[in-house]
Amino acid sequence: MRRLFLLAAALVLPTAAPAQTPASAAPPAAQAAPARAAVPVYGVEVVRTYPHDPHAFTQGLIWRNGVLYESTGRSPSTIRKVRLEDGAVLQRRELDPALFGEGLTELNGRLISLTWTTGKGYLWNPADLRLLGEFNYEGEGWGLTTDGTRLILSDGAPHLRFLDGQTLQPVGTVPVTLDGRRVGQLNELEWIDGEVWANIWQTNFIVRIDPRTGNIVGIIDLTDLLPDRTGMDPRDDVLNGIAWDAEGRRLFVTGKNWPSLFEIRLTGAR
Structure with a gap:
């Protein structure tokens, strides 16, 4: 029960959305919340471990057509x-040095990526990572x-935003809650079997969100996934990156500047 209490306290964060700042920034403060046993908490087991570029500040991760596509932040931010099998970067494109790359997905045969504070998104050809166009959105x-x-976007605030997949214009939002309390710091997102799975920034947890209601319906605890973090910054080098191989039913996760990428499966809820 104490572990569940601490987990709930870590997830229920202030509604303000602090920026994804460099390591000098303090981690966001947590508010205490009652443990809620009704929301299942899953452990994980590692199926296989793969190499990952330890200098990749992972912001977005997807699996498409037998390869991983990854977006990274900092300068230069990249699409790759x-x-x-070996973590080799087969192709990469660098963003303008003034841009800080963020999330990534694929829709209608195009890769779509975000930037942090500039309100610009980009469209890419997945075959050769050629830039196809750009679009604008409000906020981070x-x-x-x-x-x-639809596109589903997080901006650090305790909600999900929806954009029309054709026009890329906003079509709605839904608040994200755990036990009736709003949960912010939603970072990297992945659509898995009708749910939105989200990393909670600067924590070791992924939450499973019902996109119709915004309710968190499950929590995944990855605290022990990378036990040796010697030399890694606990504020920056955090869990981030979820990719789902729908055909193979494989789940991949990694982190910012992590040396490994993991194929995992969930273990029983507690």
Whole structure:
């Protein structure tokens, strides 16, 4: 019960959305919340471990057509195509040095990426990572995924935002809550079997969100996934990156500047 209490306290954060700042910034403060046993908490087991570029500040991660696509932040921010087996970067494109890359997804045969504070999104050809176009959106861009029709965007605040997949214009929002209390710091997103899975920035947790209601319906505890973090910054080098291989039913996760990418499966809820 104490572990559940601490987990709930870590997830229920202030509604203000602090920026994804460099390591000098303090981690966001947590508010205490009652433990809620009704929301299942899952552990994980590692199926296989793969190499990952330890200098990749992972912001977005997806699996498409047998390869990983990854967006990274900092300068230079990149869009890259990565071979799973050895972590080799097969292709990459750098963003303008003034831009800080963020979330990534694929819809209608195009890769779509966000930037942090500039309100610009970009469209890419997945075959050669050629830039196809750009679009604008309001506010910050953090994570990005799609339900196959709409884009689903996180901006650090305790809600999900929806954009029309064709026009890329806003079509709605839904607040994200755990036990009736709003949960912010939603970072990298992935659509998995009708749910939005989201990293909670600067924590070791992924939450499973019902996109219709915004209710958190499950929590995944990855505290022990990378036990040796010697030399890594606990504020910056955090869990971030979820990719789902729908055909193979494989789940991949990694972190910012992590040396490994993991294929995992969930273990029983507690």
